[in-house]
Amino acid sequence: MLNYIIRRLLLMIPTLVGITLVVFWVMALAPGGVGASLLSAEGAMRPQEREELRKYLNKRYGLDQPKWKQYLRWVNQISPLGFEVDDAGNYGKFTFKAPDLGESMPRGRPVIDLVAEALPVTLLLNLLTVPIIYAIAVTTGIYAARHRGTALDVSTGVLFISLWSLPVMWVGVMLIGFFANRDIIQLFPTGGLHSTMADQMTFLPRFVNGTWERGWLLDTLWHLALPVICLTYGGFAFLSKLMRAAMLENLAADFVRTARAKGVGERAVLFRHVLRNSILPLITVAAGLLPGLLGGSIIIEQIFSLNGMGRLMIDAINQRDRELVLSITFVISLISLLSLLLSDILYAVADPRVSYE
């Protein structure tokens, strides 16, 4: 097992290098190259200032050097193992160091801080979503398999496909337009993660002087209700179909007949024998869902003004913030790569038959 994990981690390195290559070269091959986006603000400057800025940028990012050197410089900067670089841009010795994601030019802040602020929001959104998707998809999958061919089986199938086809942005806009609208129905807040007064709330809801106070937890959940709805409904189709197929396959298997023949109760057959075997394929796809969910949360964050990674990305693009775009794509890819690895390991843990030796 340990062997397998180590081998997988080592195989991740070429993939990570590949990701940096793709991300960097997409940018470097763009018209104007790397520097164009950085220098775009120079129109308002005096010639002397412009020259200074150019000099600084050349020093900082090596913009006057060939592209492959710039790439190596960037990789060295984000890698935890590499040459130390001091503020003047001189290279020191080859050691372990803190990976540096660079500095966001328009904001004048280290990228790592921006990512550390935004990542929890996106992760919270996704970690809330996955269990809900699973709970609903597994339940309907079991039900559909047991009542195969009935009207309910067919109609949930069609319903889930139509839900899957519903564009997230449409649902988001409609929900916010109809249910978070002062002129129509104001059931939910229009955006953000907390109310303005959330800092002064207690964690749990309570009555103060006879008036109801929401509390921090409920306030956050109230704000997250619409975004989570938008993010969940699309995942049902795939998972419940997978669950249904696995259940059907196992229900027809020999061991189920044996269990029934020796007098095991129907409930025990279903939940102890069939379900346990059917849940395996769902574990594997759990992490595979993540790239899709992360993509979907870009739209959600934009619609509901949640300051997560997606919103940061859009802002970074609009401000032509090269370091931020590069780092966000890199961090997001790293997360989904790690989650793929995690699902493989989980699979091996869950299924004793699987061996990676």
Place this chain on the structure above:
Amino acid sequence: MSEAIIPGTAGSAVDPTRSASTPPRSWLAEALYNTFGRVGARIGAVWIGVIAFCAVFAPFLANSRPYLMKSGGRWSSPLLEQLTGVDVTLLAVFFVGLGLMFVRKLNMGQRAAILLWVVALVLPLAYWPQIGVIWRETQWPVLMRGGLLLLGAIDLAALVGIPWSMRLGLRFQLIFAVVLLPLVVLLIVRPPNPTRVPIYEQYREMEAAGQIEWVLRAPLPYSPSDRLRDQFDPNRPHPRPPSWEHPLGTERFGADILSRMIHASRIAMGIGFISTGIALVIGVIVGALMGYFVRWVDLLGMRLVEVFGSIPQLYLLLTFVAFFGRNLYLMMVIIGLTSWVGDARFVRAEFLKLRQQDFVQAARAAGLPLRSILFRHLLPNALAPLLVSVSFGVASAILAESTLSFLGLGLVDEPSWGQLLNQAVSAGGGFYWWLATFPGLAIFLTVFSYNLIGEALRDALDPKLSGE
């Protein structure tokens, strides 16, 4: 390349001499027949038919320019005069395709090849004035001229190569040439040359001034970029809700929404098919090489698949869009470049299963070239999962384009469903329900249709389910 996209290779395996009273159906045709026997797939096909009709006839359905008018004793047709090269090509392909449906002797692959040939013929003819301008006034002479020459060479190869490789018979080729001859002559004499800055309101103003004696207008007399500058009214700001003049209302800048939606269906279809085609070509080639050669090619290829698979597609798309310009054709290429991973996986899995089988060994032993083994012998067996993934791929490409447009990172001036949706919630907090409902519904129905067809295809092709 043509082997990769034309599903006719499986169809051509049918023996033509066996044409008895009931023509034998190929395996693929059988699967398609089963698919479209299902209710879901039929509903999907009907909606896609509607969208395709809108896409082909968009300028005839919604246009500020009249079909035909008489002004100062002179008859003219501003609409026909202002058709673009794309309009003409689409119309030619549509009518040739319609004609081909009545020719029974041809299989699907041959029909697709003929349509491809028509595109290769009409497109350069329809664009030659613009090509001339680019040739003369380009910013990067070497790059642009080289590119044009390359495109010209590819086009010429297709023009000569397709009829040659199809072996259709001289009589058929003659009939075909005679049918297309008038169009070719017309395009050479009067190439489509639309004005760069159209003035849409001139016809309405002429009519108001009584300069037009007789006029026949399009059913919806507004072009997608007609911002109704002559009907400015400070008391009725845009966007306006649906009314009799504008059935679905107007958007922020005053253009008619229905008109924009009709023209946007063309972009949706184009993005859907072309980017899926690009993804398919890349995916098939990478997957085929990985599945056939195994060992280090597979190891290397899988890393490539992993790289593109683990960057979430939308982030990758946004990175591309952030650093490159916003252009329809670039967008097609980018969406194609970011969505080939699934196809490559399917083809690889299928080839891994097949590579040790006797017919592959036999093909190799017979000394067939690699191209032939991969695409003529192995690929037709892997077509089933690919067809399913194409159907879902078109849906997700359409979704990707409307997502980008919704986020304000898509096309700038061209009409797009996502771009309309983007305007539904204004910065000031206003909500324009008509701008949210109709374009969103169009995206949903189109994506739903492709997904329904994909689902039906998967069920029809799945041997496990055939016992049901």
